[in-house]
Amino acid sequence: MTLPSWQDWLFSIKAFTTSMLALYIALSFDLPRPYWAMAAVYVVANPLAGATSSKGLYRALGTLIGASASVLFLPMFVNSPLLLSMVVALWTGGLLYLSMLDRTPRSYVFMLAGYSLPLIALPAVDAPQTIFDIASARSQEIILGIVCASVVAQLLFPIGLSSLLSSRISNWLGDAAAWAGEILRGEGALAVTLQARQKLASDISGLDILISQLGYDAHTRGVTRQAGQLRGRLMLLLPLLSSLDDRIHGLKSQDRAIHEEFFILLGDVGTWLQAVDGPDRAVLFRSRIADLRPPAQAVDWDSLILDSALARLREIVDAWHDCLVLKKQIATGDSRGERLAFRRRRTFSRTRHHDYGMLFFYAGSVILAVLAASALWIYSGWAEGAGFVLMVAVGSSFFAAADRPAPLLLSMFVWCTVSLAVTALYQFAILPMVQSFPLLVLVLAPPFLVLGTLIPRPQLSMLAMLLTVNTASFIALSDRFSADFVSFAGGGLAALAGVGFALVWTLMVRPFGGEIAAQRLVHAGWSDLAQLAAGDRVEDQRRLAGRMLDRLGQLVPRLAGTENKALSTIDGYAEIRLGLNIVELQRMRNRLTPDERREVGTVLSAVAELFKERLRLGAAVTAPPRLLARIDRALATVAGRQATPARRSADALVGVRRALYRNAAPPIYSTMPEPMLLVAE
16 A cells, blocks of 8 residues: 555645534534534545535435434334334335435435434434434534535635546546557457456446536536536447447458558547547548548448448547547636537437346345344343444445445454544543643544545545544543543444444345346346347437446446356447447338338347347357348348438348347348448447
């Protein structure tokens, strides 16, 4: 692990200063638990000012919802422990389920509201008449910490989202340009290239999180629209590049050399892409692409593939031009500039894929864990049982969405133990000698300043936050010193037991890793394709591509951690191209002649059967030769037709053929249709 940078130290100093400010104000107003204000600062602390504000808002909303639920439910069910336990468990798990459905920073509202109920209500079961005062104090102190964190983040050396977003965009475009360069050199099938292109899909999720926070930063609020437009074009580039790679492979697989002019054009476009600059050059490339389009009478298979490759190249040029223009607008904050080439309807939507079954299982396991922990508390009569149950709820909720939550819970257990040891040192050796607030600040500085440097690091952020928050909570600073070893030890053991119980429970009910989730993602894609081909679902191309790309983004990190060779061979981009072409065939189907409609229908039926068989067998069975024959027969039927539906259907059939039979020999016809432009096929 590298040493903290000066930016890490600056962030840590800001966070500690803010926490001491919140603690001082809470002590000045004689709030009952001022350490909650201190802890709240570290919960929402983020190096980016906008992210601090957004997380602070979401935490405030989640706390208020959880506090309101505590005031409502505790008086109603306090005399029925089992019913109260069921309400707490269902509330925690239900809101956790909603949180996992919303894969944006806003999801924090639901998760926090879920575990705030046991956090606030359970310690008050012996004095339910005080629940309103406790909930009110909790809300006030947390909101105080949030306000302090937001104000300091905006005023003291603020770091905006603009520079980070521009850097992420530049890195993404650089990676995409590297992939494009490999494609244009004919290296698109290399294993390294396949991994790189899958990583691009998952990286868009990180951009999504940044874009969702732009509205909370005063300096980036004006570029939110441009960032959304850029995201759509970044998503568009992925299947376009995959499609161009496929067409180049199709041309090279023939016993004819690629035209020299086309090869030179590919090299020039690749150089332009890797420069990540000069959007004005797109005009020249559009003209050169138009000059290379095969004549209308050249309708053989090879010319069709070449024309399709040029069509994809034209769209890549247009999309890249838009990315460069929007990147400049975001960096400068000036929305004026060149006109964008793509209309909104030709980009992809932000449709999400949700595995409702797995999410329900994750939430259900948390519900059962809280119920089991509550039963242990009720039947044991443990005085510190409330702390035990609430830590089960908190620990289970934090890592519920992870494929392998057990290692994370183990780390939480270890660091909770460390924070308890540090707290014991302060409670019984250091704090008894502190007589003033400045001296308190001085003695708290060393551990919190060191821990604060870990929060900006993504791989350590969650655990560092838990360690700082737990340490602040266990120390339990108030306006007068009062240390009771018995109560401290009881509360600490309850917290450790809660995290330990969550760990053991997770090992029992979730022993599997990410492989099952990966398999379900693959099967969901097959189900989509089967339903689309069978005509059971009417789908918009933008929504379909957005959902399939989102699914691919979820699949990529899981494939990296699996040893399943069958899963690692899945080509998500080929399935996206196939899905878009199926949608196009379904759209054109009713506009074809009866003979054409019948032949296209046989292809769609066979594709549906192929993916239904894959679902039945749970394996990526190879497309049968009879489906290839049906595709070629359908192509022969629509070949040479001048009507737009027939030409577009022919182009879509070419895409289906290339997606399912990449290495098949080309069909031989006397005439072939002139291909039409698709956004991504």
